[in-house]
Amino acid sequence: MISKMMPSELRQALNKALEPSTDLQDPKKCKHKRKAGDNFGVSCLDCGSVLEGYGYIAKRSKTCIHKYVLTENISKICIYCEDLSSNTL
């Protein structure tokens, strides 16, 4: 029977297990070895720092850490927010 209410202690333990890790490393000390990325950006899994773009799953940051790439017509564009670099080469 899975319709039974869970004992509150078990439910608390489960909630805790589902929470994002609370013992994140200090970003200043972290070497950002474990990274996760998607179309929105890249974040460090160990300290939670946004490393590129808006961070993994666009959750961490409201501003984009631009990562510019050269396009075929030799202009620089951010791969995450598609901002065109104002810097000319």
Ligand SMILES: [Zn+2]
């Ligand atoms: Zn890190």
Ligand SMILES: [Zn+2]
């Ligand atoms: Zn950007």
